[in-house]
Amino acid sequence: MNVMDKDAIYVIQIYTRQPVVIAEGKGAIVWDVDGKEYIDCVAGIAVNNVGHCHPKVVSAIKKQAERLIHTSNLYYTETQVELAEKIASLTNLDKVFLCNSGTEAAEAALKLARKASNEKDFIAADGSFHGRSMGALSVTSREKYRKAFEPLIPGVKFVPYDDAEAIEDAITPRTAAVILEPIQGEGGVRIPSDGYLRAVRDICDDSGTLLIFDEVQTGFGRTGRWFASMHWGVQPDIMIMAKAMGGGFPIGAMVAKESVAQKFQRGDHASTFGGSPLACAASLGAISALEKGLVERSAKLGKYFMKKLGELKHDYIKEVRGKGLMIGMELTIGGDAIVDKARERGVLLNCVSETVLRFVPPLVITKEQIDRVVEVLG
Ligand SMILES: Cc1ncc(COP(=O)(O)O)c(C=O)c1O
Structure with a gap:
């Protein structure tokens, strides 16, 4: 029986998969089980920023796996504090909670925002995606994802994306936080206008509302900066990240300002696997690979890729937009x-x-690989 037939029998069918069985990857290339080569413009959904099987990630995982894989958070490890220090410095925020995915990071952020503000409600944007657990789904806008699982957490208002005034109008004394993707990913690679995040920051400051940026998809160099919000120089109170953080290994984080982070006390939140030595080592390996010029490369090649895509002329192409190597081509079909x-x-x-x-x-x-992608699209 082939892999696809077996999957249909044994795997819960929640994914719309493309009919290809991937066996190996290196850099921006993957090979299927029959040896066919593909240029990978998906990268595990914005995960493999450093490329498939980057030597720094592979060697960090190998080395750590031979020493210590897991201990739980009942104990300290060197790798965990080393990574926390690194993430704090990359984000200019203060304290880090480590987990295993973007959804978990979103969940942690919502809980921290409630605890820190002593309020209950949230404001999120139309087109948002923050994950599919009950909390994260509650601030994810698409009806299609939400409908079957209601009731979700109450007190969430959705406002149009890229409309700061709508946020100002929606904030009440019961609002705990505004949660936004600095660039929307699943919503269709939507880039806000230049003044948007700054205006939202000011509105949150004026009303004493916390601001959460979801950098799960946009983080770790994807948009040509370490984090997309840095394009506009706007700092959130809480930032969440995952995807590219571990170079392909599962890891996520919620990072917060000291004054907010300190409201989380022992027992308020936890994760058995969160910040395991193996995941932290993989992440340190991935970050060290990114530090070798990959963030700048994303900015530069992103411009090149967008220009090339922009040169394709077809009735079906409505718009090409993006930042760094996060690019969307909107079609009329x-x-x-x-x-x-x-x-x-x-x-x-x-x-x-x-x-x-x-x-x-x-x-x-x-x-050359970008040229080939554009040629195929053409
Ligand atoms: C912006 C954003 N937030 C959160 C998530 C959820 O992350 P995960 O799938 O790692 O749980 C995603 C996943 O696509 C995402 O794009």
Whole structure:
């Protein structure tokens, strides 16, 4: 029986998978079980920023796996504090909670915001995606994801994205926090206008509301800065991250300002696996790879990629937009057929929000590989 048939029998069928069985990866290339090569413009959904099997990540995992894999948070480890210090310095925030995914980081952020503000309500944006656990789903806007699981947590208001006034109008004395993606990912690679995040920051400051930035998809160099909010120089009170943080190994974090973080006390939140020595070592390996110029490379190659995509002329192409190597091509038709055709011709893509082709390749992708992707699309 082949892999796809077995999957249909044994794996709960919640994923819409593309019909390819991936066996190996290196840099921006993956190979399927038949040896067919693909340029990977999905990167495990914006995870493999340092490329598949980056030597620094592989060697960090190997070394750590031979020493200590897991201890629980009943004890200290050197790798965990080393990573926490690094994340605090990269974000200019103060204290870190380590977990295993973006959803868990979102969940932790919502709990911290409630505890720190002593209020209950949240404001999120139309088109938002923050995860699918009950809390994270409650601030995720799409009806399609929410409907079957209601009632979700009460007191969440959705406002149009990129509209600061709508946030100002929605804030009440019961608002604990505003949660936003600095650039929306699943919502269709939506980039806000330049003054948006600053205006939201000011509104939150004036009303004493906490501001949470979800950098799960936009973090770790994806947009040409370490974190997307840095394009606009706006600091949140709480930031969440995951995806590219471990170079492919599962790890996430919630990072907060000291004054907010200190409201979380012993027993308020926890994770058995969170911040395991192995995950932290993988993350330190990935960060050290990113520090070798990959963030700048994302900015530079992102411009090149966007320019090339922008030169494609077709009635179906409505707009090409992006920052760094987080690029969306909005179509006037559904994108799935193009994703299928591109895959047949050796390019992995995916489509978000039905009509937006998303390009989030490893930041190590070469110009030649970008040229090939554009040629295939053409
Ligand atoms: C912005 C954002 N937040 C949160 C999540 C959830 O992360 P995870 O799938 O690691 O739980 C995602 C996943 O796509 C995301 O894009």
